[in-house]
Amino acid sequence: MSVRARDIMTSEVESVGSDEEISTVLTRLSRAEFNGFPVVDDGQLVGIVTQGDLVDLFQPSDRTLWIPIGFPPFIEPIDYAFDFSWDDLDVNLDLAKHAGKPISTVMTEDVVTVEPDASxxxxxSVLADAERDINRVPVIDDDEIVGIITREDLLRTLDRERE
Incomplete structure (x- = not known):
C-alpha cells in the first residue's frame, strides 16, 4: 500500500482568522514551533500567512541612503550605502503602522493544497517546487482543512520509506 497525504499530515492544525490583527498573529507566531498559519474563516481555507509575509512589512527595500563622497584628487565620488531599514525607530514605526490591520492584508490567497488521498x-512535487518555494501544504477535504504537511514531515516520511 502506498503512502498518502493522510498518512503523513498533522491533523491538529493551528490556524488564524482573516480578521485577526497582524500584531496578534505575530505574537502567536513568535511562540509557535513553526513559521506559518493557514487562514480559515467559517471552516474554509481562505489563505496562508508565513513569517516571510510578516517580515516583508518591516524591511522595505527602499530605505537605503546613498551618500556621494568625493575625495580629491579622485575625479569620481565614492558612494557609501547605509541601510537604515532595521533600526529600532523604523521597526517600531512600521509595527505601529501595521499592527492593527487584519492578517488578510498580507496573507497569500492563492494557496496550493492537496487532498487526503494525494500520493x-x-x-x-508541491513541496519541492523551487518556483513556489513553500514549506507547508494544507490538506483539504470537501473544502475544509483536515491537516497540514510540512517539508519536515515529508523528509521524515521519505527517510522511513527508504529504510
Missing part, C-alpha cells in the same frame, strides 16, 4: 509523489 507521496504529489506531495513531494
Amino acid at each position: 507521496l509523489d504529489e506531495v513531494l
Whole structure:
C-alpha cells in the first residue's frame, strides 16, 4: 500500500482568522514551533500567512541612503550605502503602522493544497517546487482543512520509506 497525504499530515492544525490583527498573529507566531498559519474563516481555507509575509512589512527595500563622497584628487565620488531599514525607530514605526490591520492584508490567497488521498509523489512535487518555494501544504477535504504537511514531515516520511 502506498503512502498518502493522510498518512503523513498533522491533523491538529493551528490556524488564524482573516480578521485577526497582524500584531496578534505575530505574537502567536513568535511562540509557535513553526513559521506559518493557514487562514480559515467559517471552516474554509481562505489563505496562508508565513513569517516571510510578516517580515516583508518591516524591511522595505527602499530605505537605503546613498551618500556621494568625493575625495580629491579622485575625479569620481565614492558612494557609501547605509541601510537604515532595521533600526529600532523604523521597526517600531512600521509595527505601529501595521499592527492593527487584519492578517488578510498580507496573507497569500492563492494557496496550493492537496487532498487526503494525494500520493507521496504529489506531495513531494508541491513541496519541492523551487518556483513556489513553500514549506507547508494544507490538506483539504470537501473544502475544509483536515491537516497540514510540512517539508519536515515529508523528509521524515521519505527517510522511513527508504529504510
